[in-house]
Every structure is written in C-alpha cells, then in structure tokens.
Amino acid sequence: MDIAIPLFPGITALDAIGPYEVLSRLPAARVRFVAIEAGPYRTDNKQLTLIADEPLSAVPHPEIVVVPGGFGTRALLSPNPLLDWVRAAHETTRWTTSVCTGSLVLGAAGLLRGLEATTHWAAMEQLAAFGARPTSRRVVEQGKIITAAGVSSGIDMALTLAARVAGDEMAQAIQLGIEYDPEPPFSSGAPHKAPAHVLELARQRTRARSDAEALRG
C-alpha cells in the first residue's frame, strides 16, 4: 500500500512525521516521500532537512496521500506541478488527506469545494477562499477526504485513518506502539482553551514567523 507524502521548501516537519510514524506501521504500508523534484528539502525554520526520495511522477497512483502544511504552502497555491499531481492522484486514491495548511493545497487543487474542512486555527479564513466550509473540528472526514487541524493533529488524523484502513484493533496497537497517551502539561492547545494573553502571544509569533518566511522568499 503506497502512502505518498509530498515535501516542499518551508514544510512544517511534524505535519509530515506525525502521520508517517502512524501510517508506516500499517501492514504492508510503504510511505514514499516525494516532491516536484527528488532531493533535500529544508523545513520552515531552516533547522532540519528531510529527503524526498522520488519525484511526484514516480508515484502517480498512491492509495493514500498526506499533504503536510507549513509556510511553504503559500508558494504552492497558484498553478504548479504539485497541484496537478494532487488533482490527478485524488482520482484514484482511497484516501486524500492533509494536515495543517496542507488543506490549502487541497483547496487550491479544487478538491474542497462545498466540503467541510479544517486547517491550522490561524489559517481558517484562507480555507474559505477555496470554497470549503471551514470547521474547527480537529479531524474532518468528508467521503475519502480527511483534513486535520494544525501541526500535531496529524497524529490523531492518522490514527483515525489507520482504523478505517486496517480496523480498530490495529489502530489501537499502533497507538500503543507509539505510546500515544498524551499528557500535555498545559491546556492551551486550541484557541478556545488558551488564556487570552497566550492566544495573543501565539498570534504575534505566527505573524512574525510568517513575515520572516516571506522575507526569506
């Protein structure tokens, strides 16, 4: 079972690695990291390099697609080979999924029109621009399209997907394998839970990161 995860410059690593860590444990799964061109891709903060082993063209018909997010998605929302690949692959996938602002790529490919979908809480308005109906649920299933909220939500999305693909027992065994029994030291992981001053600080930081990324080009 081929599971394709496209990489690109400015990707947020955990968006990709969370689902990879879950889905690679499905029986007979082969996760394939792909990109417009095979090679090294630097993440959003420029502190890590992930390798895309193959070009998109090597994996035209994956059973599962997971599109990660990151500030780098901004450069992928106008016509480009990744959008063409996503659109074509979606015709034969069993599941087409995204994490964080990866859903903007699905939207730009025209896959979300009229559908409920989610993304990082700071990007909800952009999602609506692609004809999607934004919702703040953490994992949103619409037929074979599953979108997940920001960054870490890809783990929850992938476990949900693992259950659809291989049954609840296998998904539970994978959850135990990665010891996913979360104990966040704070309760501030969503805008409606965080204290107001924390939400404001997070907004400032998101804008600063976004501006820095824009300046770097």
Add this chain to the structure above:
Amino acid sequence: MDIAIPLFPGITALDAIGPYEVLSRLPAARVRFVAIEAGPYRTDNKQLTLIADEPLSAVPHPEIVVVPGGFGTRALLSPNPLLDWVRAAHETTRWTTSVCTGSLVLGAAGLLRGLEATTHWAAMEQLAAFGARPTSRRVVEQGKIITAAGVSSGIDMALTLAARVAGDEMAQAIQLGIEYDPEPPFSSGAPHKAPAHVLELARQRTRARSDAEALRG
C-alpha cells in the same frame, strides 16, 4: 541557545521531530541535528531519511541535548563516540533529555545510575540494567536530566522543558502554535489502558519489528 539532537541509523523519526517541533520555537533556539558523521540517516523502517548537518564534534557544548530512540539504539550501547559525546556534553548542558529508548543511550553513558528514568514500555527492563530505577511516568525529571516514555511522549517532554527554559506562557504559546490539543480516537496509548488483546498484538509487532531490524543488521 544550541539544542543538539543526535541522529543514527535506525532512529524513530517522531522521537526526534516531536521535541524539535516544540524546542525550535523557543526564542533564540537553534536546533542542530548532529551525528558521529554528518550525512543522511535512514530511519528504523527505512522509509525516511533525515540529514545530520554536522558531526558531533561541531557541537561540544549544547545547552540542551535530546537523545531520540529507535531500534538503532541497540548498536549504541557499547563504547562508541556517541556515548563519549553524550557524557562530555552532559558536563556543561543545562538539560540532558531523551525520548523512548534514547534513555538507554543515557544509561549506557553512565548518566542514570540511581536515578528514576523512563523509556518505551517495551524496554523498561533494559533500563534497569544501567542502574536506573524505571518508572512508567510519561515524563521523568531528575535534576537536569529528563527522560520521556515511548515515541510521541517527546512532545509532552519538550513542552515541559520549554516551560522550564522560557516560562509557562511561552510554553503555552508554543503548544497553541502546534495546536497540541490531542484527541486520540482510542484510549490505548499505554499498556495499562489498552485492551489485553491489543497489548498482545502490540508486543508481537514490537518483537517482529525488532527481529526484522536485527536481521537487516
């Protein structure tokens, strides 16, 4: 603030990327992926390559060390340059941490004697062999050493550490930035929570993965 994360063949990617995603967002943080030799490292399942940008010798005095786990740690428990580096770096770190079987590396370096520590639930007995006192808490602080349980627990560990380094408000803003408001679809992320048949399946799968890794050398 230098944060060093050593890579090695057979690493479990999420062990490293969970903490990286949190700690790289600390003010003035510079996460540096290092290894005995700089270059590409293939993960435990051979489906992903991460790049170590620098050799261990380039980062002798990081403020924070995060040692990830994976089946590849097995080859690192007898004398080798990584253990020497961990032992020397620990003399000047502010925090020395591990995720999953990364704690076995700390143990082999002689850092855990007499201390409470944790690791992946399937590796608890090995931890005791290094003179540590195994505990099943998810994040275990002992002075400046923090060990975390299996794979995904590195996110919780890193948020705990972020609060120690930069205060609760910054840690909460980082949690919101990565939208870490976990909603696992099942409650089977720890051995005492999983149904008995799921625990047995997970044990079988861990043994099979371990055997496959041993066969691959």
